[in-house]
Amino acid sequence: MKLFSEGHFLKGVAVIALSGMLLSVAGCGKTSSPTATAPVANQEAKIGVISFLSGGGAAYGEAIKQGLDMAKEELNAKNKIKINLLYEDSRGEKTDAINAANKLVNKDSVVGIIGPTLSGEMFAVGPIVNGAGVPIMGTSTTAEGITDIGEFVFRNALPESVAIPSAVKKAVDKYKLKTVALMYSNNNDFAVSGYKTFEKAVKDSGLQIVATETFADKDTDFSAQLTKIASLKPDAVMVSSLYQEAALVLKKARELGIKVPFVGGNGFNSPQLMKIAGTAAEGALVASPWFPAKDDANVKKFVEAYKAKYNKVPDQFAAQAYDALYIMSAALDKSGSATDRKKLRDSLAGIKDFQGVTGKFAFDAQRNPVMEATVLLVKDGQFTEFK
Amino acid sequence: MLNSLLNPYYLQIGMFVLINAILGISIYLTLATGQLSLGNAGFMSIGAYSSALLTIKLGLPVYLAIPTGGMASVLIALIIGFPALRLNGLYLAIATLGFGEVVRVIFLNLKITNGALGISGIPSLNVLTGNVLSALGLGDGFGGLSLQQISNCAVLLILFVILVLLLFFTRRLGFSRVGRAFAAIKADETAAQAMGINTTYFKILAFILGAFIAGVAGGLSAHLTFYIGPKDFDYHRTVEIFIFAVFGGSNLVWGPILGALLLTLLPEFLRAASDYRMMIYGAILVAMMAFRPLGLISEETVRFWRTKLGRRSSK
Numbered sequence A: 001m002k003l004f005s006e007g008h009f010l011k012g013v014a015v016i017a018l019s020g021m022l023l024s025v026a027g028c029g030k031t032s033s034p035t036a037t038a039p040v041a042n043q044e045a046k047i048g049v050i051s052f053l054s055g056g057g058a059a060y061g062e063a064i065k066q067g068l069d070m071a072k073e074e075l076n077a078k079n080k081i082k083i084n085l086l087y088e089d090s091r092g093e094k095t096d097a098i099n100a101a102n103k104l105v106n107k108d109s110v111v112g113i114i115g116p117t118l119s120g121e122m123f124a125v126g127p128i129v130n131g132a133g134v135p136i137m138g139t140s141t142t143a144e145g146i147t148d149i150g151e152f153v154f155r156n157a158l159p160e161s162v163a164i165p166s167a168v169k170k171a172v173d174k175y176k177l178k179t180v181a182l183m184y185s186n187n188n189d190f191a192v193s194g195y196k197t198f199e200k201a202v203k204d205s206g207l208q209i210v211a212t213e214t215f216a217d218k219d220t221d222f223s224a225q226l227t228k229i230a231s232l233k234p235d236a237v238m239v240s241s242l243y244q245e246a247a248l249v250l251k252k253a254r255e256l257g258i259k260v261p262f263v264g265g266n267g268f269n270s271p272q273l274m275k276i277a278g279t280a281a282e283g284a285l286v287a288s289p290w291f292p293a294k295d296d297a298n299v300k301k302f303v304e305a306y307k308a309k310y311n312k313v314p315d316q317f318a319a320q321a322y323d324a325l326y327i328m329s330a331a332l333d334k335s336g337s338a339t340d341r342k343k344l345r346d347s348l349a350g351i352k353d354f355q356g357v358t359g360k361f362a363f364d365a366q367r368n369p370v371m372e373a374t375v376l377l378v379k380d381g382q383f384t385e386f387k
Numbered sequence B: 001m002l003n004s005l006l007n008p009y010y011l012q013i014g015m016f017v018l019i020n021a022i023l024g025i026s027i028y029l030t031l032a033t034g035q036l037s038l039g040n041a042g043f044m045s046i047g048a049y050s051s052a053l054l055t056i057k058l059g060l061p062v063y064l065a066i067p068t069g070g071m072a073s074v075l076i077a078l079i080i081g082f083p084a085l086r087l088n089g090l091y092l093a094i095a096t097l098g099f100g101e102v103v104r105v106i107f108l109n110l111k112i113t114n115g116a117l118g119i120s121g122i123p124s125l126n127v128l129t130g131n132v133l134s135a136l137g138l139g140d141g142f143g144g145l146s147l148q149q150i151s152n153c154a155v156l157l158i159l160f161v162i163l164v165l166l167l168f169f170t171r172r173l174g175f176s177r178v179g180r181a182f183a184a185i186k187a188d189e190t191a192a193q194a195m196g197i198n199t200t201y202f203k204i205l206a207f208i209l210g211a212f213i214a215g216v217a218g219g220l221s222a223h224l225t226f227y228i229g230p231k232d233f234d235y236h237r238t239v240e241i242f243i244f245a246v247f248g249g250s251n252l253v254w255g256p257i258l259g260a261l262l263l264t265l266l267p268e269f270l271r272a273a274s275d276y277r278m279m280i281y282g283a284i285l286v287a288m289m290a291f292r293p294l295g296l297i298s299e300e301t302v303r304f305w306r307t308k309l310g311r312r313s314s315k
Helices: A006-028 A058-078 A094-107 A119-131 A160-175 A189-204 A223-232 A243-255 A271-281 A297-310 A316-335 A341-349 B008-031 B040-057 B062-084 B089-109 B125-138 B147-175 B177-187 B189-194 B199-225 B235-248 B254-291 B299-314
Strands: A044-051 A082-089 A112-114 A136-138 A153-155 A179-185 A208-215 A236-240 A262-264 A284-288 A354-356 A359-363 A374-379 A382-385
Touching (some): A189 A208, A208 A223, A236 A243, A271 A284, A271 A374, A316 A354, B008 B235, B040 B089, B125 B147, B125 B199, B177 B189, B177 B199
Parallel strands (some): A136 A153, A179 A236
Antiparallel strands (some): A354 A359
């Protein structure tokens, strides 16, 4: 039964090591051509995109890709520095995102990166890209602490720490709230982070929290939590979760006779909310950087063009990705180089008074966006501006 | 040439290959006694979280924290091993899969693990070796290579040494009394017991060894990826580790290692296929199971090549 004698042990190690090396050399052959620097005359900036293009969250990645593709076409039609987008799929997985980032930075030699889609991916990718000195900009990474990773990490996603307090403040002013109940999904990083922001915003406004109830993603029954909340009669309920659970919470709450306003985190910010909850969604509030029906020439033009191309109204992910590429391109123009990563970082950091479809935009000293959120109210099955 | 070969992208993939190979060894060890244990992702997460928390909260050096993480996995394996290993076959698989999910949910709800947000800013092996190297005066790189490349190579070397040591250990184990006992239990547990082998002891031993190695691999991966969250260790991860063994073949330790190597490289090679990447990946797995249900490497394969190569060299 002695299949591999001791002498063969080392041989086995060598064979595996060698085959590994051969495989990576084989992959290497393709690399040399794209690393050559672009000629000055016809400048082309290579921008990498890491996005959630396959798997459970592919809808987000797809919207981001569509927004970026549209921005690229428009920009390349008029700008001197042409943009070449290199897409890499992260499947929403940390290791895949790391590999994608390493490939873009080291093999494709991109000048900057847009993405990744999830905050968790950014926490893994950020330190690597930052260490390599490549500017990276998240378009949908809303969690706390993203830009603390390093000075090359940017985002144009309105963090929940800005959106939620503005929604809470508007609701407090309008409805004269005194007591609130909080609900959140405790197994979702995004929802937990949103809950923490809610808690802080509510306390800052001097409201009393009468109950804090949790549930989990993919839960369908919320009667226990909502019955308790109904008995405490709060003036409003704040919910931090994705739209699936949010819609079901709304439905159940209205069934149980809870008629008070609901204030939501970014999870509420989806047309799917009204689709699932129907009339139960009436009166729900959410702060969003993106409002497709906004009375603004830029927004109207973008929505028209997007509709013509993809036959649907752009969502927040598409809009923020669209703006992100415009911001990148503006920074590239200002730096005057299509390949200098350090210059791109510096000119990105200096972006201000940028007018995008998500409103007026600037980066603060922490490379977070300075922008205004529009508070939206669900009325007659539509998002309308809450004034 | 050397410079482009030592591209951090390839080096990073190399690191993932080695980590996955170590995980392959961990599942091979439990499979060696014929136990289908699917708790590896759970043990991996215990190692990863322990090691990350020890370094962040207590400031323990990484080289101590990683083995301590492995020991934490052993502790848990001891506690759940005795009741779990009374089960067999599929029942054990389901119980250990459940164990992995329980561990994940616990990490999801603990305050110290930061719940669903996970732990970020874990001290990285690359950065640490980079610091050591620059203290040695290699801060500006060496022989045309940057500091990053050298430190990545150093980490790769460390991982490779760990893998070789584990391989050596596993191979030695295979020829020892313990290994024979493992094989006997795998072949027929009742017969092994009748021959006087303490089957519980050996099954627990294999379980604990597997847990330790998975814990160490978890610790290593935490210190390579800066961030861990409960989502990284769900049952997808377990299945992935299990596929290394199934794809490569689980009868010889080379099987899971080859499986880990190929299955980690494959998605990267298929990046060129973009949209079709995961489809091709899936198709390859299906084709593989259809044509080589026992995995790429089995005793048969080794025998076949041995006789073939032997004949050629004797000519």
